[in-house]
Structure formats: C-alpha cells, structure tokens
Amino acid sequence: MEWKPAYKAANSLEAHSLKGMLESQGIGVRLSGEALNGAVGELPADQTGVTLWVEEYRLTLAKEHLARYESQVSSVWLCTQCGEENEGSFEICWQCGEERVETRH
Numbered sequence: 120m121e122w123k124p125a126y127k128a129a130n131s132l133e134a135h136s137l138k139g140m141l142e143s144q145g146i147g148v149r150l151s152g153e154a155l156n157g158a159v160g161e162l163p164a165d166q167t168g169v170t171l172w173v174e175e176y177r178l179t180l181a182k183e184h185l186a187r188y189e190s191q192v193s194s195v196w197l198c199t200q201c202g203e204e205n206e207g208s209f210e211i212c213w214q215c216g217e218e219r220v221e222t223r224h
C-alpha cells in the first residue's frame with residue numbers, strides 16, 4: 120500500500136483537525152513530522168510542520184477535501200452576537216463564544 124503526502128499542516132493542532140475531517144470522510148490518514156517531547160532539537164529546521172499522508176488511491180479525493188477546507192479557513196466570518204470578525208477556522212466566536220452561523224454558501 121502506497122502512502123502519499125497530501126498536505127503540510129502548519130502545526131500539530133491543524134494536522135489533527137484535518138486528520139479528523141478526512142477520517143470522517145472515510146479517508147485514512149497518517150501524520151509525520153510531529154514534534155515529540157524531547158526530540159524537538161533533533162528535527163531539521165524544515166521539518167517543523169506536520170505532513171498528512173493518505174493512501175495513493177485516496178489522494179485526489181483527499182486533496183479535494185483539503186482544498187475545500189483551505190477555502191473555508193481563508194474566509195472570515197462575522198459573529199451574529201457581537202459583530203466580531205473571526206477567522207474561518209474558528210467554529211465559535213473568540214470574543215463571546217457564540218456559535219458560528221453560516222450565512223452564505
């Protein structure tokens with residue numbers, strides 16, 4: 120079984136969130152490059168991100184989901200409660216904790 124790099128996440132939080140998203144679509148994910156406790160100093164400087172690996176035959180599908188994720192993340196949304204601007208990756212308002220309401224498609 121061939122595993123291919125599908126996405127380079129900026130950090131392990133994003134990597135795990137993406138992993139969960141892909142797994143909910145039935146796509147198996149492996150992570151690499153994640154800094155382990157005590158091993159940080161041993162990682163090369165260009166290996167600070169976390170790479171998501173998927174099986175080769177799932178790669179196209181995985182990339183479609185990832186592209187959709189990226190387009191969501193890059194868009195900001197306004198809180199219906201307090202009007203605060205929130206980044207697309209947030210599901211609740213960072214200011215008041217109100218849940219995100221999808222107003223456009």
Ligand SMILES: [Zn+2]
Pocket residue numbers: 198199200201202203212213214215216217
């Ligand atoms: Zn708010």
